[in-house]
Amino acid sequence: MVDSIVRSHEIKPVIAFHEVSKWYGNVIGINKLTLEIGPGICGLLGPNGAGKSTLLQLATGQLRASQGTVMLFGEPAWNNPAINLRIGLCPEQDALYEWMTGREFIITCARLTGYRQSAARNRADELLESVGLTAHKHRVVRGYSKGMRQRTKLAQALVANPEILFLDEPMTGTDPIARRHLLDIILRLADEGKTIVVSSHVLYEVQSLTQNIVLMNRGRLIAQGHIREIRDLMDKHPHRIVLVTPQCRQLASILMTWPHVDGIHLAPDNRSMTVATRQPDAFYAQLPAKVVEHSWQIDEVYSEDDNLDAVFHYLVDR
Amino acid sequence: MRLPTATTSKPADRAAPDKPLFGPVRAAWALYQLALRQHRHGRRWLVMLVLALLPILIAVITHLTETAIPARSLEFNLVFMLIPQGLLPLLALVYASGVIQDEQEDQTITYLLVRPIPKWLIYLMKWAAAVTAAECLAVTSIVLTYATIYGDHHSAVSIHDIIYRCAGTCGVQALAVLAYCGIFGLMGIVTRRVLVVGILYTALFEGLFANIPFNLRIITVIYYARLMLYRLMSFRVNTGYRVHDLAAQAWNFTPSPHHHLTGYPPDWVCAAVLFSLSVILSAVAAFVCNRREFYVKTPSKTD
Numbered sequence: 001m002v003d004s005i006v007r008s009h010e011i012k013p014v015i016a017f018h019e020v021s022k023w024y025g026n027v028i029g030i031n032k033l034t035l036e037i038g039p040g041i042c043g044l045l046g047p048n049g050a051g052k053s054t055l056l057q058l059a060t061g062q063l064r065a066s067q068g069t070v071m072l073f074g075e076p077a078w079n080n081p082a083i084n085l086r087i088g089l090c091p092e093q094d095a096l097y098e099w100m101t102g103r104e105f106i107i108t109c110a111r112l113t114g115y116r117q118s119a120a121r122n123r124a125d126e127l128l129e130s131v132g133l134t135a136h137k138h139r140v141v142r143g144y145s146k147g148m149r150q151r152t153k154l155a156q157a158l159v160a161n162p163e164i165l166f167l168d169e170p171m172t173g174t175d176p177i178a179r180r181h182l183l184d185i186i187l188r189l190a191d192e193g194k195t196i197v198v199s200s201h202v203l204y205e206v207q208s209l210t211q212n213i214v215l216m217n218r219g220r221l222i223a224q225g226h227i228r229e230i231r232d233l234m235d236k237h238p239h240r241i242v243l244v245t246p247q248c249r250q251l252a253s254i255l256m257t258w259p260h261v262d263g264i265h266l267a268p269d270n271r272s273m274t275v276a277t278r279q280p281d282a283f284y285a286q287l288p289a290k291v292v293e294h295s296w297q298i299d300e301v302y303s304e305d306d307n308l309d310a311v312f313h314y315l316v317d318r
Numbered sequence: 319m320r321l322p323t324a325t326t327s328k329p330a331d332r333a334a335p336d337k338p339l340f341g342p343v344r345a346a347w348a349l350y351q352l353a354l355r356q357h358r359h360g361r362r363w364l365v366m367l368v369l370a371l372l373p374i375l376i377a378v379i380t381h382l383t384e385t386a387i388p389a390r391s392l393e394f395n396l397v398f399m400l401i402p403q404g405l406l407p408l409l410a411l412v413y414a415s416g417v418i419q420d421e422q423e424d425q426t427i428t429y430l431l432v433r434p435i436p437k438w439l440i441y442l443m444k445w446a447a448a449v450t451a452a453e454c455l456a457v458t459s460i461v462l463t464y465a466t467i468y469g470d471h472h473s474a475v476s477i478h479d480i481i482y483r484c485a486g487t488c489g490v491q492a493l494a495v496l497a498y499c500g501i502f503g504l505m506g507i508v509t510r511r512v513l514v515v516g517i518l519y520t521a522l523f524e525g526l527f528a529n530i531p532f533n534l535r536i537i538t539v540i541y542y543a544r545l546m547l548y549r550l551m552s553f554r555v556n557t558g559y560r561v562h563d564l565a566a567q568a569w570n571f572t573p574s575p576h577h578h579l580t581g582y583p584p585d586w587v588c589a590a591v592l593f594s595l596s597v598i599l600s601a602v603a604a605f606v607c608n609r610r611e612f613y614v615k616t617p618s619k620t621d
Contacts, residue, residue: 095425111348112433
């Protein structure tokens with residue numbers, strides 16, 4: 001249903017996968033994936049083993065596609081070291097050069113990018129400041145917390161001031177404060193005009209960054225676009241609208257007579273109900289008038305399907 | 319139905335990024351320095367240092383317990399048997415085989431692959447650092463072993479002769495280490511079981527084939543090193559009863575009509591074989607490396 005997606009070509013994509021497949025022996029990592037990503041933040045979502053990391057490794061030229069082409073800025077990603085000056089990768093794995101201090105690590109990465117020693121030092125200080133690690137920059141990486149390591153990895157990804165930033169599970173294992181900090185940094189980088197691809201299997205992390213998502217499962221592209229528009233594609237699957245009301249049973253008996261209501265599920269505590277409808281616009285248009293007409297008390301109305309989690313599970317489990 | 323691509327976030331006015339001028343030389347030099355620093359960390363360095371000091375320890379113990387053994391015999395057994403047959407291949411195997419595999423196992427290779435450095439250059443720089451580390455330990459071991467053997471003031475050998483022998487040995491063995499690094503570096507790129515393969519190679523080629531008096535030994539590194547050493551210095555020891563040519567006996571260099579060791583192959587050919595073997599194999603390894611993918615396992619998620 002949503003495998004074939006018509007794409008907008010208003011903005012030239014900076015990342016383009018065309019019919020890309022990647023096999024590891026007999027195991028399929030990516031299966032005939034065609035995908036274009038333009039500027040802004042793009043959330044790459046999928047369960048473990050969906051192929052997110054493989055996709056990022058293909059995009060960053062670490063892996064070669066078994067079939068198809070992966071292009072960045074119109075150039076092939078594989079074996080194109082010059083393009084690495086325009087991209088940055090924050091890898092998923094936690095490994096760093098453990099014996100270095102945070103500052104030494106960033107200086108090393110900057111020098112590997114081609115900076116002179118003095119420029120590398122300045123760049124490292126600047127980046128460590130921007131990710132909030134200045135106070136810890138002289139500590140050995142081995143003693144860093146998970147959040148500090150993630151910020152260090154993010155800083156190394158930024159040494160070349162890349163136009164595209166690939167973040168592979170950047171929030172994994174971090175505490176809420178570190179997550180908030182990382183989110184702020186990523187949003188700030190997006191405001192600076194960078195193209196950011198964030199992969200995650202934790203839905204709310206991505207939801208708090210962007211509404212533009214790519215959903216993957218078992219190496220296949222399941223859906224791509226704005227979450228609400230993806231939801232609109234699922235025309236066989238009714239929208240779910242939650243009404244929080246003390247008059248659950250009374251309202252349910254009335255709403256069941258509405259032609260565009262497919263079903264109603266009452267919460268066990270009788271404080272809310274979930275209405276399933278294929279015509280949410282009609283439902284939303286009719287509801288206010290009826291509320292006034294019958295003096296219903298409805299404390300809250302929200303669409304459960306705006307939640308990424310619902311979309312994700314529907315698409316993956318269908 | 320129509321869906322936009324993930325493009326609706328505002329593409330902010332993009333200032334020209336402050337790119338470093340890509341200096342491949344600077345980046346390569348930084349990589350070489352990084353690789354050298356990596357060799358100085360971890361337990362491997364300590365293990366290798368202990369191994370490199372083993373001939374010295376043996377020399378000290380021999381000095382303390384056995385006074386009758388001629389210095390030249392001790393020198394031969396340690397510097398020309400133990401070190402080239404045991405220590406040097408092991409040093410080269412441990413350092414050169416891990417050029418890329420170590421980074422892959424440590425999962426730090428990603429930080430190299432996403433830099434604007436071609437993979438063949440990554441290999442060559444890291445290989446060069448591995449050669450440097452192996453050579454330093456090898457030369458240190460040889461020099462200290464000589465110092466221990468001939469450090470005794472009662473030694474009849476002149477200081478000039480000791481320096482000559484030590485320098486000659488260091489030079490020739492350095493060439494052998496270079497060749498070993500070429501072999502094991504390539505092995506490290508083409509097989510994951512490089513330690514097993516490397517040890518088998520060392521035992522079979524450099525141990526067995528090199529010590530049998532057939533032409534098969536021309537495919538071993540140690541043969542060329544021995545030839546150069548044999549011509550470079552004397553291995554004769556006077557035991558009081560007769561003069562022994564230690565090298566001729568141990569290395570099966572007994573002169574015969576079929577062995578023209580004094581002239582063939584000439585030294586420059588021996589040196590060229592070892593050097594070009596190293597260059598060719600490292601170039602092949604760099605080529606293979608450039609075409610290879612380096613898959614890094616992603617950790618299992620815990621969230």
